[in-house]
Amino acid sequence: MARVEPVVEAIAIHKSFGDVEVLKGVNLTVAPQELVFIIGPSGSGKSTLLRCCNLLEEPTSGVVRITGEDITGVGVDINQVRQRIGMVFQSFNLYPHMSALGNVSLALRKVKKQPRAQAEAKAHEALERVGLAHKADAYPTELSGGQQQRVAIARAIAMEPDVMLFDEPTSALDPELVGSVLEVMRELRNSGMTMVVVSHEMRFARDAADRVLFMDAGMVVEQGTPAEVFGAPKHERTKAFLASVSGH
Amino acid sequence: MVEWEVIRFSFFNLDTLLEIWPMLWRGWLVTLQLCVAVVPLGFVAGTILATIYSFRIKPVNTVLIVYVDFFRSVPPLVLLIYVTYGIPLLLGADIDAFVAVLFAFTLNSSSYFGEIVRAGIESIPKGQMEAARSTGLTRLQAMRYVILPQALKNVAPDLTSNTIELIKATSIASVVALPELLRMGRVAQGLVYNATPLIAVAVIYLIMLWPMVRLLSRLERRMMSSR
Amino acid sequence: MDVFLDEFFNAEVMLKYLPDIIDGFWVTLWLAFLVVISGLTIGLALALLRAYQNPFVNAGIILFVDLFRALPPLVIIIVGFFGLPFVGIRLSGFLISWLSLTCVLAAFTEEIYWAGITSVNKGQWEAARSTGLGFGGTLCFVVIPQAIRMTIPPLTNRTIAITKNTALASVVAVPEMLTVAQTSLAYAANTSPLTLAAAGYLLIFFPLTMLSRWIETRFAWKR
Ligand SMILES: Nc1ncnc2c1ncn2[C@@H]1O[C@H](COP(=O)(O)OP(=O)(O)OP(=O)(O)O)[C@@H](O)[C@H]1O
Numbered sequence: 295m296a297r298v299e300p301v302v303e304a305i306a307i308h309k310s311f312g313d314v315e316v317l318k319g320v321n322l323t324v325a326p327q328e329l330v331f332i333i334g335p336s337g338s339g340k341s342t343l344l345r346c347c348n349l350l351e352e353p354t355s356g357v358v359r360i361t362g363e364d365i366t367g368v369g370v371d372i373n374q375v376r377q378r379i380g381m382v383f384q385s386f387n388l389y390p391h392m393s394a395l396g397n398v399s400l401a402l403r404k405v406k407k408q409p410r411a412q413a414e415a416k417a418h419e420a421l422e423r424v425g426l427a428h429k430a431d432a433y434p435t436e437l438s439g440g441q442q443q444r445v446a447i448a449r450a451i452a453m454e455p456d457v458m459l460f461d462e463p464t465s466a467l468d469p470e471l472v473g474s475v476l477e478v479m480r481e482l483r484n485s486g487m488t489m490v491v492v493s494h495e496m497r498f499a500r501d502a503a504d505r506v507l508f509m510d511a512g513m514v515v516e517q518g519t520p521a522e523v524f525g526a527p528k529h530e531r532t533k534a535f536l537a538s539v540s541g542h
Numbered sequence: 543m544v545e546w547e548v549i550r551f552s553f554f555n556l557d558t559l560l561e562i563w564p565m566l567w568r569g570w571l572v573t574l575q576l577c578v579a580v581v582p583l584g585f586v587a588g589t590i591l592a593t594i595y596s597f598r599i600k601p602v603n604t605v606l607i608v609y610v611d612f613f614r615s616v617p618p619l620v621l622l623i624y625v626t627y628g629i630p631l632l633l634g635a636d637i638d639a640f641v642a643v644l645f646a647f648t649l650n651s652s653s654y655f656g657e658i659v660r661a662g663i664e665s666i667p668k669g670q671m672e673a674a675r676s677t678g679l680t681r682l683q684a685m686r687y688v689i690l691p692q693a694l695k696n697v698a699p700d701l702t703s704n705t706i707e708l709i710k711a712t713s714i715a716s717v718v719a720l721p722e723l724l725r726m727g728r729v730a731q732g733l734v735y736n737a738t739p740l741i742a743v744a745v746i747y748l749i750m751l752w753p754m755v756r757l758l759s760r761l762e763r764r765m766m767s768s769r
Numbered sequence: 770m771d772v773f774l775d776e777f778f779n780a781e782v783m784l785k786y787l788p789d790i791i792d793g794f795w796v797t798l799w800l801a802f803l804v805v806i807s808g809l810t811i812g813l814a815l816a817l818l819r820a821y822q823n824p825f826v827n828a829g830i831i832l833f834v835d836l837f838r839a840l841p842p843l844v845i846i847i848v849g850f851f852g853l854p855f856v857g858i859r860l861s862g863f864l865i866s867w868l869s870l871t872c873v874l875a876a877f878t879e880e881i882y883w884a885g886i887t888s889v890n891k892g893q894w895e896a897a898r899s900t901g902l903g904f905g906g907t908l909c910f911v912v913i914p915q916a917i918r919m920t921i922p923p924l925t926n927r928t929i930a931i932t933k934n935t936a937l938a939s940v941v942a943v944p945e946m947l948t949v950a951q952t953s954l955a956y957a958a959n960t961s962p963l964t965l966a967a968a969g970y971l972l973i974f975f976p977l978t979m980l981s982r983w984i985e986t987r988f989a990w991k992r
């Protein structure tokens with residue numbers, strides 16, 4: 295069988311902040327349309343790994359390829375690459391001085407250089423997909439946390455990325471608002487989006503993930519299908535972690 | 543009674559005022575020109591300095607800090623005299639007094655504006671830049687469309703305050719004989735030999751700046767209560 | 770380059786006028802010192818007075834503050850020096866400069882102190898009063914210590930900016946540093962004395978500016 299080109303291929307990623315080595319040689323490969331779910335205790339390096347994938351953090355060593363293109367090499371136009379990698383943050387990071395539509399259309403206009411009308415039509419479409427077309431003119435402060443996060447997702451998908459990175463997208467939300475965001479993520483997954491999700495929503499992982507990856511202390515300790523990792527974890531650390539999160 | 547008569551005659555002399563009014567008007571126009579040129583120049587230069595500062599390039603930022611602190615430490619009048627005497631000597635040719643004044647004020651006010659805008663930029667959470675960059679915006683685009691609009695709004699009171707200070711500071715151009723408002727007031731005073739022109743100058747400054755001072759107080763109070 | 774050095778950093782000229790400039794330096798320093806002491810004190814006094822909330826007194830204070838925030842210091846000095854003699858009040862340039870800058874500094878710092886005082890939570894007042902502390906006691910022992918933290922950074926910035934205006938005293942013939950430099954400049958037909966004066970101002974204000982930068986990061990002026 296011909297080898298399918300992975301969408302994301304991070305090889306032997308090391309990352310240090312000063313003397314502290316946060317990632318100690320992590321490999322991450324994500325196939326097209328795959329949903330990879332990353333779990334692990336706080337401080338294990340999950341966010342740092344995601345941020346290395348779009349070079350918000352520069353890896354100390356290692357190679358990151360996006361659809362085969364080495365983006366860690368010299369002379370790469372990183373802004374060109376980042377258009378193809380959507381990112382959703384724990385704290386939404388919507389631009390408070392712009393409406394929902396403004397938030398979603400900004401990069402379309404300034405990065406993709408689309409004329410205003412076209413960018414806004416596109417942005418409307420994206421808002422439609424997250425169920426917020428009727429909130430296009432609302433400012434972030436006028437939206438609930440769940441709505442803000444959905445606008446943030448719309449902002450990313452409007453760019454039609456090859457892959458979406460989610461860093462704890464529901465951790466800052468009130469429990470009753472989590473569902474709406476997960477619903478949007480499920481839709482995305484069903485439409486064939488390639489996704490990497492860092493989250494503590496184990497139920498979502500069981501239903502939607504193709505692969506679960508457990509990280510601890512800057513390394514990938516084990517990975518496998520949700521059934522394998524959740525049902526029969528091989529490592530003590532995985533077991534301990536799963537026990538601690540299912541305790542409540 | 544007599545005293546009031548003296549005060550009225552020397553300070554609030556209507557005949558004098560009517561006589562010298564055209565001079566003050568011309569002076570005021572020059573002051574206005576100065577302000578219209580120097581406020582945007584200082585603001586834009588300061589914003590550029592602050593933007594460069596936000597890139598956090600160590601040696602560059604050291605230079606910027608020295609630049610800013612240097613020009614915040616030298617009295618503007620000293621700078622102004624230095625520039626008006628020095629530049630013609632250096633170039634071996636006279637330069638327009640107006641241009642010299644602009645140059646000196648831009649050096650000075652870009653430092654103050656730079657500090658203010660820097661504080662504004664630093665008040666914006668890191669996530670804003672990251673979100674913008676993650677969608678492919680360049681650093682400059684992110685600055686222009688995402689960070690600066692928020693940053694400037696956050697420091698609006700300080701920007702207003704500095705604008706007032708700068709407008710007030712243009713009065714020192716009178717010392718190097720630029721025919722702005724205060725200069726014309728003094729010339730007029732020499733002609734009529736009473737103090738009415740000076741009082742008139744003060745009143746004109748008050749009319750220009752008092753509303754801005756009031757606005758500033760309101761802005762400051764609003765900022766305080768919105769936190 | 771030679772022209773430049775000769776014009777701005779002429780050692781011979783500098784050496785010749787250095788003693789005069791040093792005399793001017795002391796005058797500048799003395800004037801600055803007086804302005805800082807009187808301005809900061811009067812500003813504080815006005816802010817404390819304002820805390821008593823007497824409507825007439827407060828209207829007067831606000832008028833004073835607005836007036837001296839809106840008028841350019843040079844205009845105030847010139848009106849004082851060239852205007853007042855017409856009504857028989859004749860004060861020295863030094864006195865006029867000192868008084869003018871004192872009023873300006875007092876006006877600005879009153880606002881800062883006042884912002885500091887009003888920023889202290891009302892609950893603090895109530896808590897202190899409930900323990901039997903009087904108005905003055907509450908102000909001195911509870912409110913002011915908290916207010917100081919947030920007033921120090923803008924206070925230092927403003928004080929430096931206004932004290933630099935001592936150079937304006939040169940316009941009314943006070944023999945301070947800039948005056949001396951300008952006279953020397955005229956005699957020597959060379960800009961070097963002005964370089965000396967600029968260096969003198971840097972000597973006074975550069976450390977202060979750096980200090981204020983340090984204070985700013987230290988206290989992280991939280992509004
Ligand atoms: N910019 C930085 N400078 C210094 N240390 C950092 C920086 N970013 C992250 N770290 C450190 O790296 C380690 C891993 O951080 P990371 O945010 O990747 O963990 P995480 O697995 O996402 O944790 P959490 O579940 O709390 O989000 C932590 O110890 C953190 O303190």
Ligand SMILES: [Mg+2]
Pocket residue numbers: 340341342461462
């Ligand atoms: Mg994290």
